[in-house]
Amino acid sequence: MDNRQVVIAALPTDKLGPEHFALQTASAPEPGEGEVLCRTLVLTVGAGQRAGLQGSASYAGAPRSGIVMGGSAVARVEKSNDERVPVGSLVTCPAGWQDYSVHRGSGLHVVDDVGDPAHHLGVYGTNGLTAYFGFFDLGEPKPGQTVVVSAAAGSVGHLVGQMAKISGCRAVGVAGSDDKCRMLCEDLGFDAAVNYRHGGFRDEFKEACGDGIDIYFDNTGGEILGGALRRMKPHGRIVCCGVVSQYDTGNPAPGPRGIPGLLVNNRVRMEGFLVFDYADRYAEGRAQMKAWVESGELKPLQDEFHGLEEAPRAFIDMLAGGNVGTRIIRVAD
């Protein structure tokens, strides 16, 4: 049984391009004792995976050329040596960019087979849980506060803004196109959205922030973080979720001016987090997300590519800001 795989052909030293990936075909692996064989149905790509290609600079461990590109998937179990995960089960797993992968049954998360399986990679998956724990645990929102989120049309950002509205906050998004900004306000209920590629961004951002920012949910780092820092209210919180502005480059920018001075003057808390630390509370997060989706309060967005061979293009385009919501690659039905 053939197993198509996208492997890392070379590690990027600057911008990521198609030349860093190669498609190859191997034999599908056989599951050993306690293992199951999974067929990849949908993959997702996230900006954090670009950080993973930077080696020691990332939490994702050291990458190297020649290995299958990592990635999260919803997959169907095709062969099983673990009775808790029978053939036909739908699971989320770190399949990587390939048709088939083998995993220990004990480590798999079985998901229900209702609706689009891609939701288990978006709102019910790492993206949704990241938005939920980052915003509520680190942001500590209170009604009436002003929340700003960068990469606001992205997989995490579009959920954070909606959670801000659910919490009675004012939601301001920063995104990379006028279309995205319109969508955030008209479709998702953001109070304001600003295009950071506009020449007049600085003034537009200042106006959108009103009398200042209580919570800044940072997915980008870089200049947008620098601008938000200058607008933080006393005792504001900066939730450090990701640094997409700095991933796809060989030459990361220095940190924003005013650190740590502005943190002191305004008694601002800035805190990084990884969703994996909340593993024992995932069920709580998923249950809350499900309730909000079913009541219509939370609209999860995704966009789609079709075919495993499209994964590199889907990833590279996402790093350039091409995605709206969670980026999905459909591999099989």
Next chain:
Amino acid sequence: MDNRQVVIAALPTDKLGPEHFALQTASAPEPGEGEVLCRTLVLTVGAGQRAGLQGSASYAGAPRSGIVMGGSAVARVEKSNDERVPVGSLVTCPAGWQDYSVHRGSGLHVVDDVGDPAHHLGVYGTNGLTAYFGFFDLGEPKPGQTVVVSAAAGSVGHLVGQMAKISGCRAVGVAGSDDKCRMLCEDLGFDAAVNYRHGGFRDEFKEACGDGIDIYFDNTGGEILGGALRRMKPHGRIVCCGVVSQYDTGNPAPGPRGIPGLLVNNRVRMEGFLVFDYADRYAEGRAQMKAWVESGELKPLQDEFHGLEEAPRAFIDMLAGGNVGTRIIRVAD
């Protein structure tokens, strides 16, 4: 009655020098209703006052030339129109750099007349309270953790390191001379101290930090903050207290590289604070400090200049790192 005053002759645009101050003599003011006349006994100078000369960049409000230089003092009440603060009382007050100043009696903190009044500007004053609330409230120390403090021989730093030892932590200081480093280890019980002016600082700092930093108490910002960031343990805390490396310059450095990326990867919390927010807990802080001083667990250090006219020199020298402990200027007996 003559009142000698040191006024701001010109605002500094780069390094502070004696030319930015001038000595003048005015008449001592008369206290109005509810006011008292205070005679300055001891003044202190702190690095934060240099930030105060940068205008809007500081929490201390906008300065201007021609006004008396601000500063905290212990003073004796010489005339009183407030029966709660009778003549002869010792008080702490924002006297500024002058012999006499008038204050509303209701806002004054009366201190006991036991021992050296300068202690009310050091360990029982803003410096001690800053160390106490910053270290315990934001740092959340636990026994066995590694604590690093910059400007470790300074007014706040030398107390933070000792509080770390009291808490059962390992205390590492960063200071600007070999003499200071020796003093920290031999006299104050620090486990290690590193001179940031050494060529081999980077390696020495790495070795002193052992397997990583749990709490970094930052008084400097700049490159020392950058170095500490790279050595933080997962879930470490950075207490942002001051930015002495950036005060005495017209051209502040950019923020450290790796912000926010390192905060995310290591789930680090970085938080600024101002001691004034803890005003309703000052009594608690002072009582604890007093107990530690009396038991010999906490040794407060100070160094001294004599004469109001020496205040500019005492201040400028302190900004260059000349002080050990709290810098005191004795103005009158």
